[in-house]
Amino acid sequence: MNAVRHLLEVDDLDPAQFAAVLDRAREWKEAPREIPHVLAGRGVALVFEKPSARTRVSTEIAVTTLGGHPLYIRGEEVGLGVRETVEDVARTLAGYCAVIAARVFDHGKLEAMAAAVDVPVVNLLSDRAHPCQALADYLTLREHYGSLEGRRVAYVGDGNNVAASLAFGAALSGVELTVASPSGYELDEGVVDGARNLGGAIELVGDPFEAVKGADAVYTDVWTSMGQEDETEQRRAAFDGYQVDAALMDAAGADACFMHCLPAHRGEEVAAEVIDGPRSVVWQQAANRMHSVRALLALLDAGPVR
Numbered sequence: 621m622n623a624v625r626h627l628l629e630v631d632d633l634d635p636a637q638f639a640a641v642l643d644r645a646r647e648w649k650e651a652p653r654e655i656p657h658v659l660a661g662r663g664v665a666l667v668f669e670k671p672s673a674r675t676r677v678s679t680e681i682a683v684t685t686l687g688g689h690p691l692y693i694r695g696e697e698v699g700l701g702v703r704e705t706v707e708d709v710a711r712t713l714a715g716y717c718a719v720i721a722a723r724v725f726d727h728g729k730l731e732a733m734a735a736a737v738d739v740p741v742v743n744l745l746s747d748r749a750h751p752c753q754a755l756a757d758y759l760t761l762r763e764h765y766g767s768l769e770g771r772r773v774a775y776v777g778d779g780n781n782v783a784a785s786l787a788f789g790a791a792l793s794g795v796e797l798t799v800a801s802p803s804g805y806e807l808d809e810g811v812v813d814g815a816r817n818l819g820g821a822i823e824l825v826g827d828p829f830e831a832v833k834g835a836d837a838v839y840t841d842v843w844t845s846m847g848q849e850d851e852t853e854q855r856r857a858a859f860d861g862y863q864v865d866a867a868l869m870d871a872a873g874a875d876a877c878f879m880h881c882l883p884a885h886r887g888e889e890v891a892a893e894v895i896d897g898p899r900s901v902v903w904q905q906a907a908n909r910m911h912s913v914r915a916l917l918a919l920l921d922a923g924p925v926r
Contacts, residue, residue, distance in 0.1 A: 623921030626734045626741045629749040630788035638792040642759050644915035657687025662718035669695035669724045675744050682914035707736035714739045740920040753881050754785035755912035760905045769794035774835035776800045776828045779807030782841045791820025798823045800831035802858045832872040839879040840864045840889045865891040877901045
């Protein structure tokens with residue numbers, strides 16, 4: 621199997637690579653003593669323009685358990701595109717590190733990094749995609765149900781970066797995805813077309829109750845993401861009626877689980893009784909962020925010690 625050069629979005633993997641990441645993640649989760657030190661003696665630059673709890677901790681531990689050395693770098697320390705060009709920062713980091721992983725506001729910065737260096741670049745989150753989250757999501761679904769092929773996921777809320785990566789992951793794994801969003805907040809048409817071109821069964825609807833019928837999982841995210849704070853009241857009004865509550869979960873069916881990428885705003889996009897209830901798998905998702913990114917890092921074409 622070919623190694624992965626960059627992961628800016630889930631579709632940088634092919635179906636075999638996607639499955640391999642989930643296989644390795646599950647294998648090493650169950651048998652941590654089998655984890656190979658493929659990053660021994662090498663550093664991994666973790667550039668964070670946007671702060672995070674799960675992403676930072678999960679990635680640092682993943683790198684460490686692969687034998688590598690994670691280097692957490694705040695956005696203001698390098699000033700991407702301000703103190704130096706994105707390309708110059710990336711070239712500098714590539715001289716020290718085997719992998720550059722970055723959590724940024726603008727996806728274009730990741731593309732500029734990937735074009736400038738010969739080490740792998742991993743998207744830890746951008747305005748366009750959240751591929752490492754999607755890997756954890758599909759690992760969780762596979763653990764919960766035993767397989768992915770033919771499963772149905774209903775995503776209720778903003779057609780954002782999380783929904784986009786879910787769509788590409790669905791296409792690579794045989795999952796059917798329905799996205800319910802209010803007018804003006806739908807999943808980008810380019811993402812939908814791209815996922816469908818990969819063979820994905822992606823459907824967009826407006827009614828959350830229509831979306832969840834027969835779903836194996838009901839997924840949501842915050843209505844207002846970091847950087848959108850000035851839209852908070854506008855978004856609350858637009859997403860009125862899109863809360864995942866007990867009634868919506870009941871419409872999905874008794875066996876449907878609830879998913880959320882976190883952080884969650886109880887009383888907005890999800891009712892407390894749902895996220896804290898017995899059908900919630902959100903803490904399994906959160907834990908799987910580390911297992912899935914570790915498997916991804918092991919698949920990267922990181923090359924020899926520099």
